[in-house]
Amino acid sequence: MALDLHRKYIEKKQDSAPLVPIKDIVNSKYYLDPLELLGERNFNAPREINESEVGTPVQEFFRDAVVLITGGTGFMGKVLIEKLLRTCPHIKHVYLLIRSKKGKNVEQRLEDIFEDRLFKRLKHEVPKYHHKISGIAGDCGLPGLGLSVTSRNTLINEVTIVFHGAATVRFDEHIRVAMSINVSGTREMLNLCRKITNLKVLAHVSTAFANCNRLLVEEKFYEPIANFEDVLELVSSKDDQTLQDMTPDIIGNFPNTYAFTKSLAEDVIRREAKDLPMLVFRPTVVIATYREPVRGWIDNVYGPTGLIVGVGTGVLHTYYGDSKTITDMVPVDMVVSALICSAKEVATEKPKEIPIFTCSSARQKPVRWIDFIEMNRRHGIYWPTIRAIWYYSFMPTNNIYVYLLLKFMCHIIPGFILDTLAVLAGQKPILLKIYKKIDKVRDILAYFSDKEWTFINDRTLKLWDTLDSQDKELFNFDIHQLSWEYFSQAHCLGLRVYLVKDDIHTLPSARKRWERLHLAHKALMAVTYGVILWFAWTILSFVFRLFV
Template sequence: MSHAAETLRLMREDGEIKWCPVENSKIVDFYKNKNVLVTGGTGFLGKLLVEKLLRACPDVDNVYVVVRSKRGEEAHLRMDKLFADPIFGPLTKLFPKFVHKISVMKGDASLPDLGLSPADRATIIEKVNVFFHVAATVRFDEKMTVATAINVRGTRDLLQIAAKCKNLEAFVHVSTAYTNCNQKEICEAFYKPPIRADELIEMVEKTPEKIVLDETVRLIGDWPNTYTFTKAVAEDAVRVYGKGLPVCVVRPAVVIATYKEPLRSWIDNLYGATGIVVGAGTGLLKTMHCDSSKTAELVPGDYVINHMIAASYQTAIEKPKEIPIYNYVSSVENHHTWRDFMHQCSTWGEELPTIRCVWYYTLTMNRFYYVHVLYRIFLHYLPALLMDLGMILARKPPMMMKIYKKITKFESVISHFSTNEWKFHNTNTQDLWNSLTKADRKMFPFSMKELSWDEYYKTHTLGLRQYVVKDDISTLPQAMVKWRRFYIANKAIKTIFYIVILYLVYSFLSRLL
């Protein structure tokens, strides 16, 4: 069976979502009649979390989702549109009336007290048992003012609300494995923050924005961007304001498409590793500043969610005196590199190209920055200039240089994580997995040790094609014809290039001799 046939079989396989029986699941029993609050519910992880809670824990009482208005679209309307996403398909078939368990709360993590109304705050204090604080700005180059408001103040303010809750049982703060990326070895512990949470909030709120922006580079110091910096400071807010509360911190690494739940290889964004695959697969991204021998610290989205739910249960049951931290990474138990990642993606993806591709897959991962810059000039900018010139002559608006400026910005902000690696410890995460019953492991799988990367990558690129590029599988025959043409053209250009180089070398040596 060809790779393409195997991939299509897996994507179409009946019963892909194995509805495990809930008998003997302690986690499912724990969530009976519980009220849960989720921030960031319209984001990638937030959607997966809401879906899994309602599918795996059908007896949960209410799921309150804090949603902000966006581009003039009200919170309730945004949530209604959310349910049209393919990932809610299996849930809709199982529980057609699941929407009745969801309560939308209008809010905004960038505002004081998350922009919640007094009535909604009172409801939270009176009813909510479990918090999942997922909301964050994940833009690496976000303005310090915005990143601080959302990532730091939002965390502090939600913890202050949680502290007033009458029946609080667990609070899960979703951080990132790279909060302490200024260290080379990262344990499951709090580290000294670059600045105290309250100090940063006060400074940003009382200092003119222009001064804050001008001082950003000096302020973040050893941290590569405002995202990791503010997430590190947010953990200080958790340490201070979570003291005495049933709080835990989950630090996922680079989150990629789902493994199996609720759909194989589902994702809805182009962040991080996903952007690399889509950019290379469409023929736009031809060079990447990346050390292919370095660890690719990747974790599937559905496994992250299962880990978060298990961590909430453990926190509620054990009521730890010290705030537990879980590094959710892959390298400790299931190591693979960026070379492995791109090799698997290309192996399984080349037989399923997208009709939207503009050239054949030719990505080169360059360890040395200045070599990468030369590649960027000759493989990105010069072709873009020629194509834009052709568009201008055809009286069409030029666009390729704009596209490559965005690509350059994208690959520049993630190069820090593709050219460095860290030694992570994840003892707490392994202990959490080992503590679960057989039923809970079946319902909420998250052990990276038991994940098969070979199995994962069989459908990964097709998932990106279908859910991110929005390219229906019916276009495959046309895409294959286009792909073969690009392949032949690419081979011809390479051959001509090598002939020219050999001729120049021959001419040079002839003159010397």
């Protein structure tokens, strides 16, 4: 199987990181080149921009466009920036709304963005991209977006397209902060866009889970459970602790402040943005890249990513939840392509009502948790991390008693032993703290562990059908062609290189370590089963003697 998957990759040793064959994993003479698998060896040649060259319909839509992006320092925002600068050669300029953070000013944070390996392809293919990108000081949590008079006037006079993706995505965010950024920030963006002279379209990035209190979610607005103006007034009149105590009552049947405030943000748009050329874009769970600019890129451990990383590093061995549940996930590059094309569609067609585009996969390409994990295990075994503390061993369960037993045996006892050894060696104990964090994350995500939603995505599917063949190649978001097997081939390698930042030069050492951990795992299993059998035999012998 693995030989067939990798037969197309190079047979010689790679220049930057010579590897040895994985003799104990695959009986193959082929050398697997991780950078080719990720797509980092397949960049196009650097190109000069020809102003007279006519592009595809989507490319031409962005000709001479000045784009404002909020949330550009985030996961989706980075991919959006990279995609626009690389595939839309005649775009005029991109402004990023950036706030100062951790002692770094706007210019420093802008430089930090492009230090990410995500932009390696952009730097190679479009080396003169620098003059098309600028940072503007601002903060979506402040009145007027925190813009200076000069910056505001610049945006009003120059911008033609706006992608509003700024949001706090922490599920357990304080209600005051979540309301400030997700609701008030959206309202402030609407006020700014009303003044923009040549606005073509405003694309608001929401989430499909803004209506997670419904199991069937169509591409339409829903009545919120609360009036956003009343909640804003409440937030402004109470202290932090009082609001914290009131939060369960405020958010009602929503699982967290994130989903609740994103729901209210949509209501702000429904009620106050009818005079604007805009759309609402609802992605489901956004995961690593599928194909562009490289495969498997990601920069966070939210959702499925954290689970795969925990399992792959030998830290996570059990989890409480229904592994047969289908989780709606979409690779981030497909999400961004759909967002770009939906913006072009709305600006061109000028619909009378604000359209909603849902980017989801479960209706067309459903995947169960257990199958997704198994695919990642099967392909990820070739790319172990040098930071692994144990071999792959994962036993999810939806039985609370079995989970508590497995948690005690596989997490608490090993965590206590290894932390004790760390203290004796003069090192900092961390494993039990990690397991406490995992428990906290599990509690936060418990609402989603046994539910399946149906997200209607008809408008997005129809949008794909309207694209010509060239745009379909440049801006792929065809869910029908999505292959979870293809995604999984590079996913764990991408996590290793881009997220864990484990250099590929460590692969030979990591594979040897992985083999040793495998042997240790087998030995431990043999001892464990032996103890269990001995214990069972002792009990049975005692019972037998008792009655005979």
